[in-house]
Amino acid sequence: MGLLSKKDAKLITDPLADNNPITIQVLGICSALAITAELEASIVMSVSVLFVLGVGNVVISLMRNIIPSKIRIIVQLIVVATLVIIVDLVLKAFAYELSKTLSVFVGLIITNCIIMGRFEAFALGNSPWRSFLDGIGNAAGYGVILIIVGFFRELLGSGTLLGIPVLGDPIEKTGLYSIGYENNGFMLLSPMALIVVGIIIWVQRSRNKALIED
């Protein structure tokens, strides 16, 4: 690895697998169930969190020596809220259509516990570059799970992917529907997101016994 040292590379790869923020640390569950009924929304959310966590981690890391420890949580909250609101305003002014798609996510990004968690656990004690990598890694780990859940929920719940019907037309009874297949409306409801996440956790832990806690 020329660009990243082994230690730095681990910051990115760890959260993707054995230290995944959703399946191992069980953070960010709330947004994972709120917006994964559609694949597109999952992707948009993943990219937004990638941006906010990458930039936010750097900002907090730069400020880490001047933040008073008594009010550090409030400072972190203000940093993330400011970032998100400025991005939202800029989008509203110059990319209005995109901002309308994203507006739903703004509140969800601010309250995402992964973001506060990484600020608190990593950026406060590490250099900006390492914090940036940690932010990107954790956001990617979060995004991967979101996209997997979104994929299955949209496919099994609506029979579409990114809004495009892939299993035929449920009303005209073409494709799979002609042999009696039905969309499972349950998949669109939030509890099913938890069950899909649960299945991912199960698969992950049965492949790597070291992750199982007693």
Add this chain to the structure above:
Amino acid sequence: MSNRTDSNVYTIIFAIAMVIVVGSLLAFAASSLEPNISENKRLEKQQNILYAMGVNDNDEGSAIFISTDKAPEAFKTNIKEQLVLTVDASGTIIKSQTRDEYYNETKEEPYLIDIKKQKTNAKKGEPRKLPLFIGEKDGKTFYIAPIYGKGLWDAIWGYVSVDANMVVQGAYFDHKGETPGLGANIKQRYFMDDFYGEHLLDEAGYFKGITVSKSNADPKNEDKTDNEVDAIAGATITGDGVTAMIKSDLKLYVPYFKNLKNN
């Protein structure tokens, strides 16, 4: 952490400085971007109104507005009049103004009337202003009315265009924060298109509205006179919100259409 950052004085100074920096940053961003944002909102309203009367760039499956650079021109050619009706608390129309009369009085375009504010006024018993846009396309006349209500999480709104018999000719719905994949689908073509051809009046000519129904057993929406469209699975409250805003807001226009028929 060093001792310096632990002292109370430092903490308070830091907090004050942070508030000032962040506050001015946000205030600066908001006010410098404000002209762009309100221009975008203005164009969007024109696009919404035009969408409801069928002036749009729809392709096979998705709802696409007429482009922003074409919207002002299309708005001028297609919208022939913007009426402002004023109704009192009992629902009687006490005043009807044309766009020019209204503009001379208030210096405001009728399509920019804030429906939410009008609804709040009406709740206090004050008269309410109802904008009604009269559009013409291919020799057909469209009457387009704005509606506003609440969904599951936040506001929902839209524009419904009807003909002189209050049969829906097009609808556009939008929302501030409904759940993606569920309530947010009210702005999808498959939901909005279902309203086309639906009757707002019942067979006897009384206002009935259109119910977003979970049990109408008509998923292809072939029965246009049942005053019902098929609901979106998993979006009960948003659907009920759509039903409610259609009932409450479009009902106010009924006297106008009665007059239209009698003359």
